[in-house]
Amino acid sequence: MAENDEEKRKQFYERTMGQLDEMLNAIKKNPDDQMELLRYAKGLVNTITIFGMSGDPEGIALVIIRFRALVEEHGHIDAIQNQFATALANSMSYLMKKQKFEQMYARLEELRIFARAYPMNMTCQRQLAGGLVNSIINFGQRGMMEPVKQLIRELLILSNAHKENMEIQLALAKGLVNSMGYLSKNYDYDSAIPLLDELMALTEDYPNDEDFILQRANGIVTAMSAFSKDEEYIDVVDELNEELSQMAKMYPNHEGVQLRAKTKSLGRD
Structure with a gap:
């Protein structure tokens, strides 16, 4: 039974990542086409949702790695900034539900750094605000008051x-x-x-x-x-x-x- 589940998971990964690869190949053919870039970015956000809904932190991590590569090359585009901030905030929510706290706080720190890099991008600032609220709830539910105090100050x-x-x-x-x-x-x-x-x-x-x-x-x-x-x-x-x-x-x-x-x-x- 376990082997069958693992095979299904493998097929799911291959199919999902294959769809992202198709979008990435379209970008390589037309690197200046911002519509293709945005389509890929939205595809990454949607894929995080898919992995998040299925409770798969490893899948989320793989998508974030892909997203970082996109941001490294095209991070000057506002729409890409918006989608990456959304991806980080969404991943935090899913990781919190799976009690992957260290990964969640790593994403919060990444979101902090990203939002500071683009202080005039309100989507980034809004997503950071939401991430801070989620972190307050997480620490509060675990009875950790010092982090709660630090986060509300932030x-x-x-x-x-x-x-x-x-x-x-x-x-x-x-x-x-x-x-x-x-x-x-x-x-x-x-x-x-x-x-x-x-x-x-x-x-x-x-x-x-x-x-x-x-x-x-x-x-x-x-x-x-x-x-x-x-x-x-x-x-x-x-x-x-x-x-x-x-x-x-x-x-x-x-x-x-x-x-x-x-x-x-x-x-x-």
Whole structure:
């Protein structure tokens, strides 16, 4: 049975890599054709998805090697930069699901370096922001608080450099909610409180955006749940409860806010 599975895997690799080779050969015939370059780049991203969905870290690694070669020769093209940043971020998500943590952090560091090399490419910056949020979640779930603190600081710096970009600001909001939640659950309230303050200040800048409204509510119920375990923070919990009630009145048609106000939990959207 194992031999049959290995043979199927081998055939799958050959077929998948063969399709990529066909695209690469088309580039070699027309090296100045940017449409062929982009087609190959998108093919690499799609192949990472295929390997990721099938839980194959080795396949992902092989595709990243191919992508690096493409970037080395054509990295000056914005579209190639965009696709490579997307590939690195996507690979991180799949590697995290397979608990390949060392490989995941290697991809995060590669994404960091790449994003710094192209600071004006907003796709690179957005993908880095998303990668940082995923890493915060990963470390938080494993109870590793020092990396969580380092990552949220990095995300704050990144977001401050791109205040005009709503997607990066939203990633910051998600990062703040998660970091504050993990830190407070581990009784590091002194580190969690400033993050809650950051979240409140950030979301006040987007009073009419449903995503930011939801993250504000998420932060409130997360903090209420964690801080209620310590009598020293009962006043904080009461203030947050009042804020959540006010949000429910302000946003009567926001299902996420209404659910959180009713259940005092994150619930399901």
